[in-house]
Amino acid sequence: MSTSSTAVAWRRDLHAHPEVGFTEFRTASRVAGRLADLGWQVRTGDEALDPGARLGVPDDDVLAAAFAAATGDGSWAGDDRFLAPMRGGRTAVVATLDSGRPGRRVALRADTDALPIVESAESGHPPVAAGFRSTREGVMHACGHDGHVGMAVELAERLTADPPDGRVTIVLEPAEEGGRGAAAMVAAGVVDDVDVLLAAHLGIGLRSGSVAAAVDGLLANAKLRVTFHGRAAHAAMAPHEGRSALLAAAAATLAVHTMPPVPGHETRVAVGALHGGTVSNIVPDRATVLLETRADAGAVNEQIEARVRTMLEGAAATYGCRVEIEQIGTVPTATGDPAASEVVAEAARSTGLDVVVPTADLGVASDDATALMCRVQSRGGVATYLAIGSDLAGAHHTPGFDIDEAVLGPGVDLLERAVRAAVTS
Numbered sequence: 001m002s003t004s005s006t007a008v009a010w011r012r013d014l015h016a017h018p019e020v021g022f023t024e025f026r027t028a029s030r031v032a033g034r035l036a037d038l039g040w041q042v043r044t045g046d047e048a049l050d051p052g053a054r055l056g057v058p059d060d061d062v063l064a065a066a067f068a069a070a071t072g073d074g075s076w077a078g079d080d081r082f083l084a085p086m087r088g089g090r091t092a093v094v095a096t097l098d099s100g101r102p103g104r105r106v107a108l109r110a111d112t113d114a115l116p117i118v119e120s121a122e123s124g125h126p127p128v129a130a131g132f133r134s135t136r137e138g139v140m141h142a143c144g145h146d147g148h149v150g151m152a153v154e155l156a157e158r159l160t161a162d163p164p165d166g167r168v169t170i171v172l173e174p175a176e177e178g179g180r181g182a183a184a185m186v187a188a189g190v191v192d193d194v195d196v197l198l199a200a201h202l203g204i205g206l207r208s209g210s211v212a213a214a215v216d217g218l219l220a221n222a223k224l225r226v227t228f229h230g231r232a233a234h235a236a237m238a239p240h241e242g243r244s245a246l247l248a249a250a251a252a253t254l255a256v257h258t259m260p261p262v263p264g265h266e267t268r269v270a271v272g273a274l275h276g277g278t279v280s281n282i283v284p285d286r287a288t289v290l291l292e293t294r295a296d297a298g299a300v301n302e303q304i305e306a307r308v309r310t311m312l313e314g315a316a317a318t319y320g321c322r323v324e325i326e327q328i329g330t331v332p333t334a335t336g337d338p339a340a341s342e343v344v345a346e347a348a349r350s351t352g353l354d355v356v357v358p359t360a361d362l363g364v365a366s367d368d369a370t371a372l373m374c375r376v377q378s379r380g381g382v383a384t385y386l387a388i389g390s391d392l393a394g395a396h397h398t399p400g401f402d403i404d405e406a407v408l409g410p411g412v413d414l415l416e417r418a419v420r421a422a423v424t425s
């Protein structure tokens, strides 16, 4: 595989410099800079996202440290021209190429964030072997979003060289992981005048050389940060005076995992983190739990979330504690429109890719591109979520994850054909 293509070069650079949700200062500013240099009209910061509609924003010190790294020198430096409006986690970018000629207004979503995962250091892991392993320990592009951005930049270069009719917008979404970024971009109105929205994802169970023109099984989800407040006491001298937040959290964890399935629906409930207490001889007065619910229908997910909240309240009451529940992410379901997926299928066929019908096992994932899709559809546009197949070195969201770079070139071919067809559709 040649490494000379724009998509591969950008992908490798971003892979080595991963940034978690709402800290994508280097990534977002560099892409904004490249697209502006190509002549695209670029919006960032509050013009691209409503900061009040963000969910799960990192703490101020985390945001400040990431911003400082991007405003410094060296390989972590971002593009100075675009950093200032992004301060504080306003890391969305919307770039538009308007031909001024009649045609549809087409948008492509690419997500920019990485995950808090320690990347494999094994010599057989391709990014290690090829020298582009993450240089920020504990942060990793383990979902393929580096590839999404790389393809978007190469697509922009090709469209600039031969601009299509109508208008093309690239929507660079921060904090997709956890379902936190899209709603804030929707709230800023960035897709309100879009006629056709394409949201693409690499991998997700499809082999290299194949494409699913629509993936409709994406689950709705809700993510909750739960804090139990108890009362500290000496664990031996006065245990009866204590109220253990840790016991409440542990009981709640077990309880929510006993949630029965909902007949006829695909559902999930998972506690992914439980933290509490300090030492062995103090009744813990504080514990936190991070959990998520998912379902294949928004209403079912709301039911599950309501039952989880009841269980959390119940566990808190049992141990004499108080519970605070904060929603830190939410994602709706969405169904693609045949008018959009047909354009993608035709583009895939003319690129020489296999068009496959996604199997049900793709349906256990979520992507908050669905929030963008729902907005476009509610205003009369059409949308589809497509999957660009990639053989994977390891599963999504694991330390050994890696995409097959050979799919990036054909992926850009597919997206270019789809965009050029969509503007005249």
Ligand SMILES: [Zn+2]
Binding pocket: 142, 143, 177, 396, 397
């Ligand atoms: Zn992911």
Ligand SMILES: [Zn+2]
Binding pocket: 143, 144, 145, 176, 201
């Ligand atoms: Zn992803």
